[in-house]
Amino acid sequence: MKPEVLLIFLTRFPECTQMLAGITQYQRSQELWSVFLDDEARAERDPAWLRSRRWKGVISRHTTPVLAKTCATLDIPLVDLNDCPRFPGVPKIRPDNVTIGHLGAEHFLERGFTHFGFCGFSGQGWAEERRDGFLEALRLAGQDAAVLEVDYPGELTPAWDARQTARLVQWVQHLPKPAAVMACNDLRAIQLVRAAQTTGLLVPEEIAVLGANNGVARCELVYPPLSSVAANPFQSGLRAAEWLAQLMAGHPLARDDERIDPVGVVTRLSTDILAISDKHVAVALSFIREHACRGITVDEVVTHTFVSRSLLEMKFRRVLGRSPQAEIRRTQMAKIRQLLVETDLPLKQIAEVTGFEHTEYLSVVFKRFAGISPGEYRKRSRSGR
Incomplete structure (x- = not known):
């Protein structure tokens, strides 16, 4: 009979679902436990609830003094994933x-x-x-x-x-x-x-x-x-499962406080820019970012910024090293990449929402920018996630 393990995670929090995915991966590779998910976190505050079954181990994202004390009293190994001060004797994994x-x-x-x-x-x-x-x-x-x-x-x-x-x-x-x-x-x-x-x-x-x-x-x-x-909550969950397996087997941990490195910066529009002091370029970029995917023209950008086209072109090349038209295309390509990776939308629908009248033209432009077709980009991105 597989040992029963309690997981305490409020699944309304995105990091909790990702931590559970890490634990799930470990479980699928090892098939060690019978798992119960306390997605209301009742065990963190109710010792009687925790005592109601003979748990062999606990992983918690919501560790409290009550939970830590009860696990210690019942001699149940506990791994803590909460990003807060440590409880004495409780192994902790948290973000760096x-x-x-x-x-x-x-x-x-x-x-x-x-x-x-x-x-x-x-x-x-x-x-x-x-x-x-x-x-x-x-x-x-x-x-x-x-x-x-x-x-x-x-x-x-x-x-x-x-x-x-x-x-x-x-x-x-x-x-x-x-x-x-x-x-x-x-x-x-x-x-x-x-x-x-x-x-x-x-x-x-x-x-x-x-x-x-x-x-x-x-x-x-x-x-x-x-x-x-x-x-990297996925890695945190995976590591917590590895630690709990060690503890349940009676093996000491090499260390009991580990920091998990972040994955990196996911760049979206709120920082997708160079530091720009030129007001005309800043206004033009704001307009492009908001409207590029409806297929705007450079003339529309010029009208919005109240400067001549030649002056705007000159400012763009001086500040960004590219033309307003190139910036429109760059913004469209960024959105297309996002939709290819994060959604299952067909290419025809992606073309419609990013300002391209024909999917064939989108494919030509995308391959010129990315070096591969949209379909190949989606396939490679997903295989690497």
Whole structure:
């Protein structure tokens, strides 16, 4: 009979489902356990619930003192995936938050920004580690950043969200532009995008915004879509399963506190730009990013920016090294790549939503940019995920 293992994960959180995918992969390769998923996290607060079955091991994303104490009393191996301070004697796996901050700073430095900010939560170790990593990487490059931190409320409400957006409005107005701001997580970054737009600032042309955790649904719901540093919850789940198997077999762990490296920055429109001080180019880029996929022309861009075509062409080549037409195509290609990788839409529908009248022409243009056909790009991208 397979040993019974308890998994405590609130599946409404995207990182939890990805951690479970890592555990699932380990399970499929080993076929070791009979697994029960506590997706209401009742075991974290109810010792009687935990005692109701003879668990041989527990992996928890929501570890509490009650859970840690009960597992210790019952001599049940527990692996903790919560990004919070350690419980004595409980092995912990968590993101490398300092490296997440480093990646955010490097992402902005590569784009030529010289004015930076960080928005976080005070008193939260994970957020402060991300802040420290961001500031450290900037200082190594001879730069610094404005920092705004607020208390984390524990329970997120619309009223709290509105107050934070209003507070960020005051803060972003005083940042020198163009500015590059990293937030401790995607929620905080979305508040920052709203605040910037409330003040009339262009995102990313005047303020580029980067989140962390890469909750895809959250990042895609905001406009412009939010760039984010992707942690690696899948690897965290896989590693936790490996550790629990060792503990259940009676083998000691080589170490009991491991940091998992992030995957990298997933670039979306909120940072997909170089630092640009030329107002005409910034306005033109904002217009292109918003409307390129409806098949706009350079003349429409010129009309929107209130300068002559020749002057706009000159400014684009000086600032970006490419023409407005090339930027329109580049924006369309980025959207096509995203749709090929993240959706199962047929090429005909992708052409319709990215401004191409004929799929044949889309294929020709895409192959010129990417070097391979759209179908081959989709196949290679998915085989590599």
